[in-house]
Amino acid sequence: MNIGLDMMGGDFSPLEAVRGVQLYLKGTTAPATLFLIGDETKINPLLQEYAIPAASVKVIHAPQVIEMNEHPTKALKEKQQSSISVGFHLLATGKMDAFISAGNTGAMLVGALFSLKPIEGIQRPTICTILPKTSGGTGVLLDVGLNSDCKPENLNQFAILGSLYAKHILGIDNPRVGLLNIGEEEGKGNILAQAAYPLLKDNSQIHFIGNVEGRDLLIDKADVTVCEGFTGNVILKMAESLFDISREKKIQSEYFDQFDFELYGGTPLLGVTKPVIIGHGISHSKAFLNMIVLSQKMIQTDLLGKMKESFLS
Amino acid sequence: MNIGLDMMGGDFSPLEAVRGVQLYLKGTTAPATLFLIGDETKINPLLQEYAIPAASVKVIHAPQVIEMNEHPTKALKEKQQSSISVGFHLLATGKMDAFISAGNTGAMLVGALFSLKPIEGIQRPTICTILPKTSGGTGVLLDVGLNSDCKPENLNQFAILGSLYAKHILGIDNPRVGLLNIGEEEGKGNILAQAAYPLLKDNSQIHFIGNVEGRDLLIDKADVTVCEGFTGNVILKMAESLFDISREKKIQSEYFDQFDFELYGGTPLLGVTKPVIIGHGISHSKAFLNMIVLSQKMIQTDLLGKMKESFLS
Numbered sequence: 001m002n003i004g005l006d007m008m009g010g011d012f013s014p015l016e017a018v019r020g021v022q023l024y025l026k027g028t029t030a031p032a033t034l035f036l037i038g039d040e041t042k043i044n045p046l047l048q049e050y051a052i053p054a055a056s057v058k059v060i061h062a063p064q065v066i067e068m069n070e071h072p073t074k075a076l077k078e079k080q081q082s083s084i085s086v087g088f089h090l091l092a093t094g095k096m097d098a099f100i101s102a103g104n105t106g107a108m109l110v111g112a113l114f115s116l117k118p119i120e121g122i123q124r125p126t127i128c129t130i131l132p133k134t135s136g137g138t139g140v141l142l143d144v145g146l147n148s149d150c151k152p153e154n155l156n157q158f159a160i161l162g163s164l165y166a167k168h169i170l171g172i173d174n175p176r177v178g179l180l181n182i183g184e185e186e187g188k189g190n191i192l193a194q195a196a197y198p199l200l201k202d203n204s205q206i207h208f209i210g211n212v213e214g215r216d217l218l219i220d221k222a223d224v225t226v227c228e229g230f231t232g233n234v235i236l237k238m239a240e241s242l243f244d245i246s247r248e249k250k251i252q253s254e255y256f257d258q259f260d261f262e263l264y265g266g267t268p269l270l271g272v273t274k275p276v277i278i279g280h281g282i283s284h285s286k287a288f289l290n291m292i293v294l295s296q297k298m299i300q301t302d303l304l305g306k307m308k309e310s311f312l313s
Numbered sequence: 314m315n316i317g318l319d320m321m322g323g324d325f326s327p328l329e330a331v332r333g334v335q336l337y338l339k340g341t342t343a344p345a346t347l348f349l350i351g352d353e354t355k356i357n358p359l360l361q362e363y364a365i366p367a368a369s370v371k372v373i374h375a376p377q378v379i380e381m382n383e384h385p386t387k388a389l390k391e392k393q394q395s396s397i398s399v400g401f402h403l404l405a406t407g408k409m410d411a412f413i414s415a416g417n418t419g420a421m422l423v424g425a426l427f428s429l430k431p432i433e434g435i436q437r438p439t440i441c442t443i444l445p446k447t448s449g450g451t452g453v454l455l456d457v458g459l460n461s462d463c464k465p466e467n468l469n470q471f472a473i474l475g476s477l478y479a480k481h482i483l484g485i486d487n488p489r490v491g492l493l494n495i496g497e498e499e500g501k502g503n504i505l506a507q508a509a510y511p512l513l514k515d516n517s518q519i520h521f522i523g524n525v526e527g528r529d530l531l532i533d534k535a536d537v538t539v540c541e542g543f544t545g546n547v548i549l550k551m552a553e554s555l556f557d558i559s560r561e562k563k564i565q566s567e568y569f570d571q572f573d574f575e576l577y578g579g580t581p582l583l584g585v586t587k588p589v590i591i592g593h594g595i596s597h598s599k600a601f602l603n604m605i606v607l608s609q610k611m612i613q614t615d616l617l618g619k620m621k622e623s624f625l626s
Contacts, residue, residue, distance in 0.1 A: 134558055134561060134562070145495050148495055148502055148503035148506075149503045149504050180547060182458050182461055182542070182543055182546040182547065189461055189543065190461035190462045190541070190542075190543045191462050193461075193543070213546075213547070213550050214546065214547035214548060214549060214550030214551035214552075214553075214554065215550040215551065215553060215554040215557075216554075217547075217551055217554070218551070218554055218555075218558060219554070227547075228503070229495070229503075230495055230502065230503045230506070230544060231543060231544045231547055233495040233526075233527065234493060234495065234526070234527035234530075234540075234544055234547075234548065235527060235547065235548075235551065236527060237526050237527030237528040238527035238528065238530055238531070238548065238551065239527075240527075240528060241527065241528040241529075241530070241531055241532070242531075242555075244528075245447055245531060245568065248447060249447070249566055249568050251564055251565075251566050251568075251569075252564075253562055253564050255558070255562050255564075256564075
């Protein structure tokens, strides 16, 4: 199993990426081989400093870097020797089984959509986030920003992808799917939600429990919540801000500690043919560690294979 | 100044409404005359019990009650002697200057839209909420659920209504208006946000500061945040749930204490010709008190007159 890691992506790379690799290798008995992609003159000294065993990693030299604010399409075209471009090339050609980056989000999305195919039958790939529940568990919310305008069928497909993710990655049997809405009863909501409801209700691949509201997002109601990417992105960023607020206000709370995005590593891109994980720009070692662990789990559970099967019919 | 209060609306009425009236009359030097609308056989004994001075209130007998789960249009038609129907009649005919209810939200909205006119020039009335900021101030978010699908011009009008509310009710000079979006730069977002941005930018009646994101909702960035009512309602209910969570988790935090909706009383309906305030079903005395205070302020500042002027041209 080969997992590729963009060593140049994120505000604290390559140092925090190397430290994440160190945490991963120390804590895993049968680690994957890590392809460390980036500028070898910057990576190698750190690997030595942090005593990373050479047998577990393979440095792939990529001399260019796509910076955080570059235009994604332009940057990918002009910087074919960048860590992101090289990573997607290795992923698309089967040399790696997953690719992780905390770099330019747009470049990661564009790169994934252009170099990988969507899974046959999937109209729109999606990105999801984990929301911590007051009951102690976690839920999946999707889409969180890739598809800011959606058709009803997109939400229906997100429900399948989210259910498979909840089942195989979060270990939730028969995950409950809720449609994010502004009222409980069928027929409530905006045009999209009204049209998506009957599709979800008739979808035999999911366990649909009806509408859920803003007040239900953080409690143990639905395991998977679907919405278009506009509302989902607002929720994601508001939830992330709760962690910052709890720190700023010195609130001691195990619950709000769970809003630390580094615990979940990054945002998986679901619906493309290979595992791709996009990290936050301000990722530290813990986030890199958890992104590696997550991608390993996605490979081990054959999540992508299960998604492909679901959309075969 | 006559302020009408539906004594039968809400889960804890008329008792909590009477207790709210008591708090108001005790704490105000020049109180408005309160029209207490509802079943006099239930109200009068409570007024006596709580020693409400007869000079400050006028009981308006309304023998019927629209229950929380009744169909709004049907209930308003069939129960013309209900407290909500009687209240809107008194408001529309000029006998009262404001109307408050914690009863059936749908009936309040339908009643307001049918018995009152929208302010000339306003396409869609809206409801707003207060969001507490970590810096100590408060912001206005609108729409929070009345308009789940919007056109760009609706958001532009909400920006004007929200700015006037922030200025005259919250006392914020030159309030900063943000467009809720999923990225900072112009051109980001869904079709609605992309189309609303240039309208807001060209609107000389507001102080537009550009896009704001989910992470900015609770910090001191915009004083007024505009969005369609779907996303706004999800945020509102998620924010309300934070108060419940902070109680459940026994989190000691002055900041999260500010998420107690009773502090803000209720949701004003903006864009109709008279002040209408809709309370939460589970309102207690503090919420009733604050709804009375808010409606008094809306009358005293002639907020509605200012809104009418703004849309004259």
